[in-house]
Amino acid sequence: MSVTDLHAAGLRRDERLERWKLFGLASPAILLVLVVLVIPVGWLFYVSFVGADGNFSLENYERMVSRKSYLRIFVTTFQVSILTTALCIVIGYPLAYFISQLPTRWANLCLVTVLLPFWTSLLVRTYAWLVLLQKQGLVNQWAISLGLWDEPLKFVHNMTGTLIGMVHIMLPFLILPVYGAMRAIDKDYLKAASNLGASPRRAFWTVFFPLSTPGLFAGSLMVFVLCLGFFVTPAVLGGGRVIMVSMKIVSNIELFVNWGAASSLGVVLLVLTVIILWIASRFTRLEQMAGGGH
């Protein structure tokens, strides 16, 4: 053994041991992912290829292509997702900008008000909207007594209600990453732009906005992907008139007990989501969706 190999074997062993310890810490989570994700999803794939007669068949997928109603459901799903995302951007971006410009104390207070509903049960918030928006609800009553409109407007059991509810629930998912990206923008960049001759508006569009787009992209993606598989809010506030993929999956099982049809819808939704995330990952770093990055 030469002098340079002093303790080499022992140090290598320590290194290996450390790695095993780390793996040991992660093993409960790995087991959980295996049991509740990998196995069920694999089973989902399997069931989607089983026909009504119990043999291997593509009939579940053929049905999706041949029946117009299925196409309509996918169109509706994307419509709701795109509209919700767009509305979240229009409402959330300016709000995130406003919060990011506040002193830290006030910014934190504002963030809590953004997060508070985020921590409240989704079901409760959805039913709250139902109460608020229905024909005899608070919104209609007040508006009529104030003379804003004469007849109760239909806010629920349609697209409007679905969108109001979805946007409300999705907003934090957009605001948080956008706020994170904005907060990370060094104020000196804007000073530099201003010093070099840019008006505040020009400085915003040439410097601030481009630097905030990674956060905006991550937030939008997050909202859009979450919308694709959303169930409770459209089911309650859509009143059966806005049917998204997730609702069709439920009805396939509850009404028709057709596991194959339900599974195939699930598979298509999953594959679409993965494709969207894969495309997105080529343009941005996905960890920004969790508020990380930079």
Add this chain to the structure above:
Amino acid sequence: MTAKTGALPITVRDVTKTYGSVHALDGVSLNVKSGEFLTLLGPSGSGKTTLLMVLAGFTRPDCGSLKFGEDEMIRTPPHLRGVGMVFQNYALFPHMTVAGNVGYPLKLRNVPKAEARDRIDRALELVQLGGYGDRGIDQLSGGQKQRVALARSIVFEPRILLMDEPLSALDKKLRDRMQIELRHLHEQLGMTTVYVTHDQREALTMSDRIAVVNRGRIMQLAEPQQLYDRPANKFVADFIGDSSFLPVAREGAGVSFAGATLLMDGAVPEGNDLLLMVRPERVRLLTGDLPGDTNIFDAKVTELVYQGESYLLYARLPEGSEIAVRGAIREGTFGKLPQVGDAVKLGLHKADTVVIADGER
């Protein structure tokens, strides 16, 4: 851009800025001559950066006047002031290339594309980064970023250039070289330059004049040599260079230390608390014949430190004060120096005998 682009004088009058009860700027008045390289030098929190931010328009003072040439600028928003500025952390736009950054002020001014490309190239060549236009900002080293920031701030030929500790993030060797380069660039372009630093050597190296700032006031505004040799008060003497201070008493037109009248060329300032400023490198260790034009102090060596190019020796006077002595080390001289405990005679030439008023005013 090798031709001088013209310059504007800056006139600051009675500018005050308070944060709560703290006077960041306390009635500052200052004239920067056209084409001058003026440095604001002071410790952190002295108000030097606040003053620069007032010049750039990023800090709104409580009151005061600011003129570029004949034009009152105090209420002009920053983007209309037309001054170049180099930020401490460079503030290069990370989503643009080097050329995009340098070309940004030209784009805002609607300079035609071909001309802009030309001016970007010339600016980059001026800072010795020719051919770097297509690089991304994160591909640059600290020194290169510094040069890009400089190119960006001069490409639109501002008549005033502001710099906020632009070299503080660089390592010492690079900093020394950039100081000389900035100096040459200033001579070449001739724009009025206000430079902020807390590094006294940097200030002495680069400036035509230096304004020493402390607690929101300008303590002294003078040329580097004047500032070093004839500081206005103890704060300036202490902040610039090293010095020992000995208490002296007024005696007729001159002063005396420990009962002995001092020989001196300069005048004695007003005030009762007077100090003799002793710069370590101006003190000589005397041996043999004693010169007649020199003040002589008997002392005892308390410490001897080897510092590579020089030695630093501390000696205590009989009345209790300590004097630092610095001298160059040439071949073999270090071994011949007096040792700790030895009695020595220290000489201070009458031209180097400077008496200042204690305190800050």
